[in-house]
Amino acid sequence: MSNALDPHAAIVTEAGGLDPGGPLRTADGQPLTRALARSSRRARRRAFLLVLPLLLFVLLTFLLPIGQMLQRSVKNDGFSANMPQLSAWFHEHPRGTEPDDAAWAALAADLTAAAEARSIGLVGTRVNYDMPGTRSLFTSAGRKARGGIEPPYREAILAMDEKWGDPKLWSVMREASSAYTSNFYLAALDRTRDDDGNITMAPEQQQIYVKLFQRTFWLSLIITFTTFLLGFPIAHLLATLPMRKSNLLMILVLLPFWTSLLVRTTAWMVLLQQQGVVNDILVWLGLIGNDQRLQMIFNQTGTIIAMTHILLPFMILPLYSVMRTINPSYVRAARSLGATSWTAFRRIYFPQTLPGLGAGALLVFILAVGYYITPALVGGSSGQLISNLIAMHMTQTLNWSMAAALAALLLGGVLLLYWVYDRLVGIDNLKLG
Amino acid sequence: MKRMLILTSALVASASVAQAQDKQVNLLSWGGAYGNSHVQAYAKPFEAKTGIKVTVADADNPATPLKAQVEAGNVTTDVASVEYADAVRLCDEGLLETIDPAILAPAPDGAAAADDFIEGAVTDCFVGTDVYSMILAYDDSKFTDAKPAGPADFFDTAKFPGKRTMRKGAKFNLEYALLADGVAPDKVYEVLGTPEGVDQAFAKLDTIKNNVIWWEAGAQPPQLLADGEVSMAFAFNGRIFDAAQKEGKPFKIVWDGQIYEMEGWVIPKGAPHLEAAKEFVTFSTSPEPQARAAEFISYGPPRKSAAALVGNVEGTEVAMGPNLPTFADNMAGALASNLDFWVDHDAELQERFNAWLAAN
Numbered sequence: 001m002s003n004a005l006d007p008h009a010a011i012v013t014e015a016g017g018l019d020p021g022g023p024l025r026t027a028d029g030q031p032l033t034r035a036l037a038r039s040s041r042r043a044r045r046r047a048f049l050l051v052l053p054l055l056l057f058v059l060l061t062f063l064l065p066i067g068q069m070l071q072r073s074v075k076n077d078g079f080s081a082n083m084p085q086l087s088a089w090f091h092e093h094p095r096g097t098e099p100d101d102a103a104w105a106a107l108a109a110d111l112t113a114a115a116e117a118r119s120i121g122l123v124g125t126r127v128n129y130d131m132p133g134t135r136s137l138f139t140s141a142g143r144k145a146r147g148g149i150e151p152p153y154r155e156a157i158l159a160m161d162e163k164w165g166d167p168k169l170w171s172v173m174r175e176a177s178s179a180y181t182s183n184f185y186l187a188a189l190d191r192t193r194d195d196d197g198n199i200t201m202a203p204e205q206q207q208i209y210v211k212l213f214q215r216t217f218w219l220s221l222i223i224t225f226t227t228f229l230l231g232f233p234i235a236h237l238l239a240t241l242p243m244r245k246s247n248l249l250m251i252l253v254l255l256p257f258w259t260s261l262l263v264r265t266t267a268w269m270v271l272l273q274q275q276g277v278v279n280d281i282l283v284w285l286g287l288i289g290n291d292q293r294l295q296m297i298f299n300q301t302g303t304i305i306a307m308t309h310i311l312l313p314f315m316i317l318p319l320y321s322v323m324r325t326i327n328p329s330y331v332r333a334a335r336s337l338g339a340t341s342w343t344a345f346r347r348i349y350f351p352q353t354l355p356g357l358g359a360g361a362l363l364v365f366i367l368a369v370g371y372y373i374t375p376a377l378v379g380g381s382s383g384q385l386i387s388n389l390i391a392m393h394m395t396q397t398l399n400w401s402m403a404a405a406l407a408a409l410l411l412g413g414v415l416l417l418y419w420v421y422d423r424l425v426g427i428d429n430l431k432l433g
Numbered sequence: 434m435k436r437m438l439i440l441t442s443a444l445v446a447s448a449s450v451a452q453a454q455d456k457q458v459n460l461l462s463w464g465g466a467y468g469n470s471h472v473q474a475y476a477k478p479f480e481a482k483t484g485i486k487v488t489v490a491d492a493d494n495p496a497t498p499l500k501a502q503v504e505a506g507n508v509t510t511d512v513a514s515v516e517y518a519d520a521v522r523l524c525d526e527g528l529l530e531t532i533d534p535a536i537l538a539p540a541p542d543g544a545a546a547a548d549d550f551i552e553g554a555v556t557d558c559f560v561g562t563d564v565y566s567m568i569l570a571y572d573d574s575k576f577t578d579a580k581p582a583g584p585a586d587f588f589d590t591a592k593f594p595g596k597r598t599m600r601k602g603a604k605f606n607l608e609y610a611l612l613a614d615g616v617a618p619d620k621v622y623e624v625l626g627t628p629e630g631v632d633q634a635f636a637k638l639d640t641i642k643n644n645v646i647w648w649e650a651g652a653q654p655p656q657l658l659a660d661g662e663v664s665m666a667f668a669f670n671g672r673i674f675d676a677a678q679k680e681g682k683p684f685k686i687v688w689d690g691q692i693y694e695m696e697g698w699v700i701p702k703g704a705p706h707l708e709a710a711k712e713f714v715t716f717s718t719s720p721e722p723q724a725r726a727a728e729f730i731s732y733g734p735p736r737k738s739a740a741a742l743v744g745n746v747e748g749t750e751v752a753m754g755p756n757l758p759t760f761a762d763n764m765a766g767a768l769a770s771n772l773d774f775w776v777d778h779d780a781e782l783q784e785r786f787n788a789w790l791a792a793n
Contacts, residue, residue, distance in 0.1 A: 118526075118527035119526070119527050121522065121525020121527065122525075124525065125522070132777065132780060132781030134777070136773050136776060139776075142525075205785055206781075207788060208791050211791055212791060276660075377649070377650075380646065380647060381645075381790040382791070394497070395497050396779075397779055397780045398497070398522070399780060
């Protein structure tokens with residue numbers, strides 16, 4: 001290391017007048033560079049210890065549960081863990097092998113064991129995901145198998161139900177015999193596997209997820225844009241009004257922010273429904289007839305209106321904090337140099353608000369993509385978002401693997417957009433306040 | 434991975450574990466008027482009789498936290514109230530304790546409990562506490578001449594104009610569509626088991642699709658009826674009865690074509706107070722508490738001997754009996770929801786329903 005390049009070293013050299021040939025040393029005779037490195041290392045360690053509790057907290061309560069949940073999207077050992085012998089048979093014999101006596105014997109042994117362990121439902125649930133209508137096949141076989149199955153196994157099992165001979169069932173069981181599967185992601189993209197294991201599109205009347213992903217991103221974009229249209233003038237007003245008035249206005253912005261989400265959503269239902277306030281006023285004014293009342297809620301319009309209102313503060317606050325720091329003399333200078341007010345706004349003022357706009361837009365968009373309660377209540381059939389289906393799989397069908405796959409895709413989509421944003425605008429150009 | 438889950442939940446739950454005592458029952462219920470009936474008719478009398486404390490917690494659907502608790506190995510619930518379908522599923526997945534029918538109290542006339550419960554009310558892991566149903570409800574003031582009388586009228590927007598509200602889901606709606614299309618109740622699940630039957634049900638739903646507002650929370654249908662947003666609702670009978678009874682709304686119930694289902698107790702595997710939990714199940718499924726619960730909410734007791742004991746609606750002079758789904762006259766034309774069918778086809782039909790809903 002060259003001492004000449006180190007400014008500290010240079011100062012010490014001049015001040016102390018030490019021997020310029022040897023390495024610089026501290027008062028107790030250690031090389032200066034080593035002492036400096038050690039003290040900075042100590043400072044770093046202390047800083048790390050200070051954030052350690054937070055790090056552990058985030059790790060335990062946030063990253064770990066999310067990681068576990070996402071793992072479910074590729075891992076479901078409901079079949080493989082409870083049907084070990086049949087799973088082993090599948091691993092030894094390639095696809096296309098007809099089930100032989102050993103396979104039927106393995107099936108019989110596994111069914112009996114699973115029935116006794118009361119895990120037959122897990123097996124049936126797993127197979128039912130890929131082939132609807134088979135869950136009861138397993139549970140009823142389990143009930144019959146509790147006393148044990150007598151050889152010949154093939155005939156005994158087929159006597160329980162002919163469906164056991166269905167080649168599709170064996171194909172699906174082969175798929176399920178591995179704990180790790182991509183089937184949930186395929187299903188989340190409206191795709192499925194045919195009997196030979198090739199990927200095909202799901203039947204048309206079952207296709208929904210891709211459409212809902214598109215709708216979710218599209219509606220979120222619209223909502224982000226409307227919050228920008230409404231929020232920009234308000235933020236500007238807040239930033240330029242005298243303190244007393246702007247404080248009052250600020251409370252008006254924050255008041256709904258502090259009100260319960262459910263209350264605000266229900267208030268919109270009261271306002272917008274067909275027998276609601278807005279329609280009543282329109283009818284009273286004679287703008288529409290009593291039988292032409294507008295359908296403004298329980299559809300996409302309702303979702304957009306209610307979500308725009310609920311997410312508006314997330315756009316206004318970052319914009320406001322950035323606008324307050326903009327020096328008004330720049331615009332005045334532009335005007336004095338002959339710019340029209342529009343040009344001054346477009347070329348001087350607006351570019352300076354971009355960090356706040358970026359932050360607000362990103363906040364609103366990401367919140368909107370995962371929104372759940374509001375679309376569930378006011379969305380009707382056309383205003384549903386992907387989060388409503390995730391909730392359905394979490395609480396109704398209890399297919400947590402499917403919910404995890406959908407959530408992972410949503411997370412991936414948001415991260416992708418975040419990356420694109422970083423590329424186009426730059427994430428360090430973001431200002432939250 | 435399981436150990437990690439235990440670790441995280443143990444951190445959160447360590448406080449409650451420390452307090453665990455032998456003589457208490459942690460009951461997980463639904464809240465609202467229904468949860469209140471559990472508190473008033475089961476929990477309080479049980480405490481008074483045995484001195485065992487009952488702690489009641491609420492969940493949107495107790496089956497979901499129950500599954501999470503057992504899978505994480507951190508069970509805090511002793512008894513939970515779940516829907517029949519969830520009980521079947523959880524039982525098959527081995528997440529529930531089995532309940533020996535021998536612990537159930539006999540009927541007052543000495544008949545064995547097994548004979549006193551209606552069919553299907555007692556299974557390996559489940560004891561029924563009440564029967565609820567989906568019914569057609571209408572606003573009496575909206576129809577001055579002819580009144581809706583059955584499923585077919587619900588789908589007849591020419592004769593009975595106005596919007597409808599239905600539950601956002603496949604279950605109940607597909608059966609109701611088939612009933613309205615003239616399928617006999619005992620044939621409904623046979624038809625729905627075929628692809629053509631499913632198409633037929635969706636085709637029938639298609640005829641009113643543009644006139645339906647879909648509800649998600651049970652409190653919505655009475656609200657939509659009261660606001661005049663809809664003229665008819667396909668909703669849970671208890672909610673409609675509550676609104677008509679307590680708030681004096683002009684809502685009428687059509688029992689023809691009702692689809693009924695059961696709710697009841699389950700005990701999760703690893704319940705911290707197993708013995709007390711069983712004691713609670715025995716007490717709360719005996720005829721008197723069952724009849725008492727029906728006075729708080731219009732869900733019928735699944736025990737035949739309890740029906741005669743049901744008195745007036747709590748705090749009024751109105752007899753509750755005729756307002757219960759299990760009342761003999763109301764059972765004509767009724768359909769028992771087939772759980773085996775739904776356990777098999779829930780996910781498939783639910784997805785098709787969602788796709789149908791999303792296609793405009």
